[in-house]
Amino acid sequence: MHEIKDIGNRKLRKPIAVGIVGSGPISTERHIPGFQKLRRETRIEAVCDMNENLAKKTADQFGIPRSFGTLSEMLKSCDLDIVDVCVPPRAHKAVANQAMESGCHVLVEKPIAISEAECDEMIRASEKYGVKLSVVHNQIFYPPYVKAQELVNSGKVGKFAGMRVINFTHQKGYLKNMNHWIHKLPGGVVEESGPHAIYMSLPFIGRVHDISATPTKILSYPWVSFDTCSIDLKGANGSSSIIISHAGDYFATEVDLFGTKGMIRLDLQSMLLDVQQRRSLEYTTLATTSIKTSVRMGTGVLSNAVSSMLGKSFLGHDVIIQRFVDCVRDDSPPPVSLEEAKETTRVMEKISSLCAQFSLEASRPRASLSHNSSLPLVQNGMSPHEPPIDSKHGE
Numbered sequence: 001m002h003e004i005k006d007i008g009n010r011k012l013r014k015p016i017a018v019g020i021v022g023s024g025p026i027s028t029e030r031h032i033p034g035f036q037k038l039r040r041e042t043r044i045e046a047v048c049d050m051n052e053n054l055a056k057k058t059a060d061q062f063g064i065p066r067s068f069g070t071l072s073e074m075l076k077s078c079d080l081d082i083v084d085v086c087v088p089p090r091a092h093k094a095v096a097n098q099a100m101e102s103g104c105h106v107l108v109e110k111p112i113a114i115s116e117a118e119c120d121e122m123i124r125a126s127e128k129y130g131v132k133l134s135v136v137h138n139q140i141f142y143p144p145y146v147k148a149q150e151l152v153n154s155g156k157v158g159k160f161a162g163m164r165v166i167n168f169t170h171q172k173g174y175l176k177n178m179n180h181w182i183h184k185l186p187g188g189v190v191e192e193s194g195p196h197a198i199y200m201s202l203p204f205i206g207r208v209h210d211i212s213a214t215p216t217k218i219l220s221y222p223w224v225s226f227d228t229c230s231i232d233l234k235g236a237n238g239s240s241s242i243i244i245s246h247a248g249d250y251f252a253t254e255v256d257l258f259g260t261k262g263m264i265r266l267d268l269q270s271m272l273l274d275v276q277q278r279r280s281l282e283y284t285t286l287a288t289t290s291i292k293t294s295v296r297m298g299t300g301v302l303s304n305a306v307s308s309m310l311g312k313s314f315l316g317h318d319v320i321i322q323r324f325v326d327c328v329r330d331d332s333p334p335p336v337s338l339e340e341a342k343e344t345t346r347v348m349e350k351i352s353s354l355c356a357q358f359s360l361e362a363s364r365p366r367a368s369l370s371h372n373s374s375l376p377l378v379q380n381g382m383s384p385h386e387p388p389i390d391s392k393h394g395e
């Protein structure tokens with residue numbers, strides 16, 4: 001039973017009633033467990049999935065009272081405070097807006113939307129219906145990333161000079177599955193992993209004014225035009241050089257931040273941070289800095305191994321879900337601002353359109369690119385042989 005509580009001019013159930021849309025892996029491995037960890041504050045009332053059998057199976061697995069085949073049925077049958085959107089990106093806007101129209105606060109998996117225009121519509125809906133809206137940018141809550149922001153802001157590595165992001169995803173999850181929805185996104189696999197690299201760059205480089213992308217096809221899956229992409233973002237405060245790839249048989253998420261007095265290296269899968277400030281190439285300096293790095297790595301690895309063995313691995317999703325619940329309950333700002341969500345979408349939309357242009361070029365007989373060919377593109381959509389028009393000023 002829910003007790004109804006007044007929050008400002010809105011009513012909120014206690015515990016807060018949650019409905020989950022989508023029963024895929026991100027829902028069952030992160031979102032449902034995340035809300036269920038907050039048992040005293042929230043209760044998952046229902047789950048819906050267009051695959052109704054899957055929704056029913058998920059409800060049974062997690063002890064969720066009700067399951068539905070459509071969002072409309074779920075909204076009609078349940079009194080919900082929060083709708084959590086875990087469906088593919090093309091459906092985010094429609095699902096989120098329908099939930100907001102029904103008066104629900106909405107948390108959306110990344111990317112919030114696939115275009116800036118869609119994002120604007122969602123922001124307008126959240127304002128019109130007076131509900132909270134946020135997106136899961138989980139990696140900015142990873143402890144080494146948070147620590148790196150503190151270090152850069154405190155001047156530990158001098159003046160920020162730029163950054164590099166590497167994001168490798170194992171081919172088995174997405175690339176190998178020819179029917180996966182990511183192959184229907186204009187930016188393909190890059191549109192799936194790209195948002196993480198972009199939202200991690202924004203706090204350091206500021207508003208992006210120049211974007212270039214070089215998609216490359218390394219493997220030969222016929223349904224894939226490119227599986228790898230190097231991206232350069234130039235922002236108000238610096239630049240970010242990004243490599244996204246789904247062509248490997250391993251995972252890697254690494255961020256390097258360069259300053260005038262040193263650099264910070266992050267391994268966001270091992271949750272490790274290292275600061276390097278090698279002042280000379282003398283043998284003694286090399287030895288000392290190497291020892292310091294090994295000690296830092298050793299301590300980090302040990303503490304991560306212990307946390308993993310105790311089943312206490314850190315999950316950015318847990319932090320976002322907790323903070324989203326807090327913001328709904330306290331009427332405070334959401335964990336990820338809509339400005340950040342919108343800027344990430346704006347940049348990703350440009351990159352996706354460059355990637356789509358590459359697919360088009362690759363499919364033309366003239367181009368007939370071999371599987372390891374690449375073609376650098378610039379954001380104004382011109383061929384690489386033509387000088388970009390005022391590419392300095394971006395859009």
Ligand SMILES: NC(=O)c1ccc[n+]([C@@H]2O[C@H](COP(=O)([O-])OP(=O)(O)OC[C@H]3O[C@@H](n4cnc5c(N)ncnc54)[C@H](O)[C@@H]3O)[C@@H](O)[C@H]2O)c1
Nearest residue numbers: 022023024025026027049050051086087088089091109110
């Ligand atoms: N933050 C992260 O680290 C991370 C990781 C993986 C996926 N994601 C994101 O999570 C989202 C979902 O990914 P996934 O891998 O679970 O996808 P998935 O395709 O495996 O699962 C999505 C489920 O949603 C259902 N669905 C689709 N449209 C629907 C609709 N309109 N109404 C109801 N159900 C609908 C599908 O039947 C499917 O079961 C995507 O936006 C993806 O980018 C984020």
